[in-house]
Amino acid sequence: MLTFEEIKKSFLVSLWFIFLTFPIMVIRVNSNENTIDWRWENIAIVGIASFVLSFFWRDFFRRKKLGQKKLSKDKQKSSALIELLNSKKEIKYGLLGAIITFAIAYPFVLGPYQTNIMISALIFVVLGLGLNIVVGLAGLLDLGYVAFYAVGAYTYAILNTQSGIIGHGLLQLSLYLNDLFGTTFFEIIAQPWSFWIVLPLAMLIAGICGLILGFPVLRLRGDYLAIVTLGFGEIIRLVLENWNELSNGPSGIAKIAKPNFGVSLNSIESIPFIYFLMIFLVLFTIFVVNRLQISRIGRAWMALREDEIACQAMGIDTTKTKLTAFAMGASWAGMCGVMIAVKTSFINPASFTFMESAIILSIVVLGGMGSVIGVIIGALILSLLPEYLRAFDDYRMLVFGATMVIMMIFRPQGIISNVRSTYKIIRKQKI
Amino acid sequence: MKPILDVKNLTKDFGGLRAIDSLDIKIFRGEIVALIGPNGAGKTTFFNCITGIYKPTNGEVAITHPKRDTEIINDLVPNVVVNPLFRFLPESVLKSLKKYFPQLLFRSLKPNEITERGMARTFQNIRLFKNMTVLENVMIGRHCRTNAGIPGAVIRGPGTRKEEKEVIEECYRLLKKTGLDHLSDELAKNLPYGDQRRLEIARALATEPFLLLLDEPAAGMNPQETKDLVDLIYKIRDEDQISILLIEHDMKLVMELSERIYVVDYGKGIATGTPEEIRDNPVVIKAYLGEDIEDA
Amino acid sequence: MEHENIKYFLELFLSGLTKGSIYALIALGYTMVYGIIEIINFAHGEIYMIGAFTALIVSSVLTMFGFPMIAILILATGTAIIYSSAYGYTIEKIAYKPLRQAPRLSPLISAIGMSIFLQNYVLLAQTENFMKFNSLIPEFEWLKPYKEIIGTEELIIIIISAIVMIALTLIVKYTRLGKAMRATAQDRMMARLVGVSVNKIISFTFIIGSALAAIGGVLIASYIGQINYYIGFIAGLKAFTAAVLGGIGSIPGAVLGGLVLGWTESFGTGYISSDYEDVFAFSLLVLILIFRPEGILGRSTSQKV
Numbered sequence A: 001m002l003t004f005e006e007i008k009k010s011f012l013v014s015l016w017f018i019f020l021t022f023p024i025m026v027i028r029v030n031s032n033e034n035t036i037d038w039r040w041e042n043i044a045i046v047g048i049a050s051f052v053l054s055f056f057w058r059d060f061f062r063r064k065k066l067g068q069k070k071l072s073k074d075k076q077k078s079s080a081l082i083e084l085l086n087s088k089k090e091i092k093y094g095l096l097g098a099i100i101t102f103a104i105a106y107p108f109v110l111g112p113y114q115t116n117i118m119i120s121a122l123i124f125v126v127l128g129l130g131l132n133i134v135v136g137l138a139g140l141l142d143l144g145y146v147a148f149y150a151v152g153a154y155t156y157a158i159l160n161t162q163s164g165i166i167g168h169g170l171l172q173l174s175l176y177l178n179d180l181f182g183t184t185f186f187e188i189i190a191q192p193w194s195f196w197i198v199l200p201l202a203m204l205i206a207g208i209c210g211l212i213l214g215f216p217v218l219r220l221r222g223d224y225l226a227i228v229t230l231g232f233g234e235i236i237r238l239v240l241e242n243w244n245e246l247s248n249g250p251s252g253i254a255k256i257a258k259p260n261f262g263v264s265l266n267s268i269e270s271i272p273f274i275y276f277l278m279i280f281l282v283l284f285t286i287f288v289v290n291r292l293q294i295s296r297i298g299r300a301w302m303a304l305r306e307d308e309i310a311c312q313a314m315g316i317d318t319t320k321t322k323l324t325a326f327a328m329g330a331s332w333a334g335m336c337g338v339m340i341a342v343k344t345s346f347i348n349p350a351s352f353t354f355m356e357s358a359i360i361l362s363i364v365v366l367g368g369m370g371s372v373i374g375v376i377i378g379a380l381i382l383s384l385l386p387e388y389l390r391a392f393d394d395y396r397m398l399v400f401g402a403t404m405v406i407m408m409i410f411r412p413q414g415i416i417s418n419v420r421s422t423y424k425i426i427r428k429q430k431i
Numbered sequence B: 001m002k003p004i005l006d007v008k009n010l011t012k013d014f015g016g017l018r019a020i021d022s023l024d025i026k027i028f029r030g031e032i033v034a035l036i037g038p039n040g041a042g043k044t045t046f047f048n049c050i051t052g053i054y055k056p057t058n059g060e061v062a063i064t065h066p067k068r069d070t071e072i073i074n075d076l077v078p079n080v081v082v083n084p085l086f087r088f089l090p091e092s093v094l095k096s097l098k099k100y101f102p103q104l105l106f107r108s109l110k111p112n113e114i115t116e117r118g119m120a121r122t123f124q125n126i127r128l129f130k131n132m133t134v135l136e137n138v139m140i141g142r143h144c145r146t147n148a149g150i151p152g153a154v155i156r157g158p159g160t161r162k163e164e165k166e167v168i169e170e171c172y173r174l175l176k177k178t179g180l181d182h183l184s185d186e187l188a189k190n191l192p193y194g195d196q197r198r199l200e201i202a203r204a205l206a207t208e209p210f211l212l213l214l215d216e217p218a219a220g221m222n223p224q225e226t227k228d229l230v231d232l233i234y235k236i237r238d239e240d241q242i243s244i245l246l247i248e249h250d251m252k253l254v255m256e257l258s259e260r261i262y263v264v265d266y267g268k269g270i271a272t273g274t275p276e277e278i279r280d281n282p283v284v285i286k287a288y289l290g291e292d293i294e295d296a
Numbered sequence C: 001m002e003h004e005n006i007k008y009f010l011e012l013f014l015s016g017l018t019k020g021s022i023y024a025l026i027a028l029g030y031t032m033v034y035g036i037i038e039i040i041n042f043a044h045g046e047i048y049m050i051g052a053f054t055a056l057i058v059s060s061v062l063t064m065f066g067f068p069m070i071a072i073l074i075l076a077t078g079t080a081i082i083y084s085s086a087y088g089y090t091i092e093k094i095a096y097k098p099l100r101q102a103p104r105l106s107p108l109i110s111a112i113g114m115s116i117f118l119q120n121y122v123l124l125a126q127t128e129n130f131m132k133f134n135s136l137i138p139e140f141e142w143l144k145p146y147k148e149i150i151g152t153e154e155l156i157i158i159i160i161s162a163i164v165m166i167a168l169t170l171i172v173k174y175t176r177l178g179k180a181m182r183a184t185a186q187d188r189m190m191a192r193l194v195g196v197s198v199n200k201i202i203s204f205t206f207i208i209g210s211a212l213a214a215i216g217g218v219l220i221a222s223y224i225g226q227i228n229y230y231i232g233f234i235a236g237l238k239a240f241t242a243a244v245l246g247g248i249g250s251i252p253g254a255v256l257g258g259l260v261l262g263w264t265e266s267f268g269t270g271y272i273s274s275d276y277e278d279v280f281a282f283s284l285l286v287l288i289l290i291f292r293p294e295g296i297l298g299r300s301t302s303q304k305v
Ligand SMILES: Nc1ncnc2c1ncn2[C@@H]1O[C@H](COP(=O)(O)OP(=O)(O)O)[C@@H](O)[C@H]1O
Pocket: B014, B017, B019, B037, B038, B039, B040, B041, B042, B043, B044, B045, B046, C302, C303, C304, C305
């Protein structure tokens, strides 16, 4: 509706934003070299953009209000897409078949470079699904998720390269044990550890870290929890950066081995194997999350998210329930950490900043808190888009930040809202 | 006979405000008791104190499960559950140390532990899990009576499946009892008000309580719904042998249902007795000045 | 020897006091906003950063035009305050106001999004490098002999912070606006009923908090001598720590928390290790939240059920 009122409103908004962004958008100073750069054209850009966007902004609000009225009349409403899929079996299976074919053919058709990109995307899918347990299902805002990711990565890196004090300690331990039992058997713990052993081990260690960190902080209210986890994340990163003996400091750990797939492979040849391993882990994660969602524990998580006091009053030990969610999420992050170490063969603390946590969080927020399909789609969009739209890369974090705000305001349930499962058993057997 | 709920000298302060002032309340097995009083008298706060949501400033709350010993569950000096860190100490040592380090060695029961021991409640301002289905809401109540963990959930072996099936059947039975079975797959937030109140009752029943605490269960109900509620409460008491303590403003309902009534005003117990005694008690009438209970 | 030790201690004490004053200035913004709408304004650190950048831009431009030092000082600080307040006001309208009735997690996520957005906005529109920030504060001649213990900047920071904080306390305690703020913080519904315009009060709170952050930004930039787009994030986190430490929602608490944090950091780095400066702050935060979540001066409140 282009009434005079509306135009006037948008015009004022536009003036306000021109004023607001004037110093930062128009004047660029370089105080190191004493130069000043005037970019007057930015006034026009800001003015026009905010003029147009303000129309959308108000329009979205109007729609949201209308939508709310409609929704409250409707029953449990799932998104149109899912409804379509459920109603037409052929479409559903057709789509599933297409996805499977695509996933299998991917590394052979598109080559190692593209496959590597897809591996990263899949890692983000798993990270998103893991954080989704904590944030989406249990409603605990964990901003230090990346800490557990780092724990997993460093567990594999250190045990595989036998570096730092842990490598040294293992060597001493193996010598001592060999001496003690008079064998050479214990040399094995001072050798590079195999991926297949470390993967579950790293999940376990990350999970335990989750428990240890979670135990004291999970009593806190939601917003405090967010800050404390953020603080923890930063502490872990700072420790990795400064404790050279443990983690080799900012220069990181290199030459991390690829997993042994039973055949000898160079690093390019191993890419498809890692890809399929990652596909397997994604499927495994989906399976676990789906099972959890319809379980006693999963229901407790959701109840916790809905109303903590009622949850506790109904006999649920909230501390324990939060801890399990936290530890589950952490061990999945640990798993992804191992995979990223495998994929890149090199890790350093710079890969585990708060921004990484923020990206994972925006995946969950965009996809839809609690919704598995939503999070998968969100992860693929947010991790592939910057890869293929290079121009977008610079604006990546800007867009992520804006996404979080906009999603919370206009579509807090994400692109695909979580549909509550119903329990069919009842209707069959009339009790 | 021992009371199943024995509250002695309970006091709760919020800053300078004394919301409950040395209140004594006893409930016996199989009773339906009402707690009444003007708005802001401290009734809900009383519920919150005995269910462990608030920590009382003073006093003692003891419950006696029909099949177990008396337990003091909420107390100024918490004295039931030993902090896990000190569980290894022998009881005699703990008892002698209690005088010196009560807060360190002991803590009071948490709300979930109280519910587990058999006291369940509903909330005055309905607190359902709004985005979960009706059936799931009730299933949450079964949580403390079941024990499948994460491995069980993922593997879903025969044990877990059986447990899950039993939970669903039991919850469905409770929904039938409360007349909500046809709505089982509906989201809780889409239910009309009266149904939401009944769902809260079903959810509380799922925890297998021996004492059910209802906070204004008839608030917002129409006369027909209120009538059904009365029937439901009788059914719960008679069929399941669950005692009931309810807060209610609907005097007609209170007079009809309850066998005994406690009246509180400004946190103090001002009268107790049968409905007839309370009706004619001048102190009560004075407390309710302006509120017409004569025609009840 | 003894003398050296005392001097070193004094130096650490004063640098802790300086940093602590800045933390306190920023923490006040967190505390006031939290007190009123119970939201952690994650973007508050970014407002402080934008304040510092605005001051940098204005002072650079004015220097180019050859303005005198004192004019630059006043104009740069004034512009920084105006712009920070404008940003604070706008952020509230965009990212928080639509979410007043939403579940608690929503405004929190929105706030984090806003914070990331603003960081990258400045990164893209300005630069990712550290920029030199020429001090706006002139050197006092008479302080020269004590230079090793306290510099002019430190003294000015401490004095200005003290003045601002006293002024704020007086405003909140005695003016009509301050009373309306406190009423809104206690019970928003009730405040509305007695005729307080709650939306205006919330905006006003954001504006005051942002103005304080801008002052903090200008002072710290002068003190440290360089800024980049990321300074707000860490400072914000630390100021939040200060606010929680003192008891969130409490104005004297924020001041006390800021000072305690400043001293913890400065003694920690001075006597233990300078590599772990930030670790001290975050560890303090974690410890406080675990052992005394209501903070030093805060009162524990039970949620109404
Ligand atoms: N968490 C709390 N903090 C402060 N005051 C409270 C709290 N809960 C209840 N109160 C106060 O205690 C008094 C009793 O309230 P309540 O128990 O809800 O009354 P009732 O249920 O009898 O209407 C009221 O004055 C109320 O404002």
